[in-house]
Amino acid sequence: DQQVKQNSPSLSVQEGRISILNCDYTNSMFDYFLWYKKYPAEGPTFLISISSIKDKNEDGRFTVFLNKSAKHLSLHIVPSQPGDSAVYFCAATYGGSQGNLIFGKGTKLSVKP
Amino acid sequence: IAGITQAPTSQILAAGRRMTLRCTQDMRHNAMYWYRQDLGLGLRLIHYSNTAGTTGKGEVPDGYSVSRANTDDFPLTLASAVPSQTSVYFCASSPQEGSTDTQYFGPGTRLTVL
Numbered sequence A: 001d002q003q004v005k006q007n008s009p010s011l012s013v014q015e016g017r018i019s020i021l022n023c024d025y026t027n028s029m030f031d032y033f034l035w036y037k038k039y040p041a042e043g044p045t046f047l048i049s050i051s052s053i054k055d056k057n058e059d060g061r062f063t064v065f066l067n068k069s070a071k072h073l074s075l076h077i078v079p080s081q082p083g084d085s086a087v088y089f090c091a092a093t094y095g096g097s098q099g100n101l102i103f104g105k106g107t108k109l110s111v112k113p
Numbered sequence B: 001i002a003g004i005t006q007a008p009t010s011q012i013l014a015a016g017r018r019m020t021l022r023c024t025q026d027m028r029h030n031a032m033y034w035y036r037q038d039l040g041l042g043l044r045l046i047h048y049s050n051t052a053g054t055t056g057k058g059e060v061p062d063g064y065s066v067s068r069a070n071t072d073d074f075p076l077t078l079a080s081a082v083p084s085q086t087s088v089y090f091c092a093s094s095p096q097e098g099s100t101d102t103q104y105f106g107p108g109t110r111l112t113v114l
Helices: none
Strands: A010-014 A019-025 A032-038 A045-051 A056-059 A062-067 A072-077 A086-093 A107-112 B004-007 B010-013 B019-025 B031-038 B042-049 B064-066 B076-078 B087-094 B109-113
Touching (some): A010 A019, A019 A032, A019 A086, A019 A107, A032 A062, A045 A056, A045 A062, A045 A072, A072 A086, B004 B087, B019 B031, B019 B087, B042 B064
Parallel strands (some): A010 A107, B010 B109
Antiparallel strands (some): A019 A072, A032 A086, A056 A062, A062 A072, A086 A107, B019 B076, B031 B042, B031 B087, B064 B076, B087 B109
């Protein structure tokens, strides 16, 4: 039973356009959500996070939106750049979980020049 | 500053053999984690340690053991490797075990069990 779901295995976007990556979760206890970016042959790197007390967090070209009632979050990248091409993982956790992250399966983003 | 290092980078192992994957961090982080990444399954937590001297089981602990003798090192041992343990293994660390602490990942070890 997957608690964090990324239903789109891949996404292709033109350079300069918006990339929207989606993530759904089922566990109501989750109160902190993160996005990690992973290039081939490298470990995941932290990108952006959001607490459940917020519905939006922005960092440069990256914005994460959280809809708690729908148990849905999304990552927006504007404008998309070829260097953004990577696998993006959504992850969730909650207080008392001792920091253990539950990851989605990932979405492979390809940004075409 | 190296951050997190993992060794070996890759390994091919015969089934039934014992193998230890090494992980070292120089950030003096309290918490450390081991994940495996399989195609189509994302990253799954194997074991974790909130501080030196303590360890805990994650989502997929069977067939693996860990130890945390000091702050910096968190080795993962496969006592008797099986083909289903073929995967990419990532070690991670975070300053504390709190849910809002960012985890920093190592470059990974690609393990193939034949």
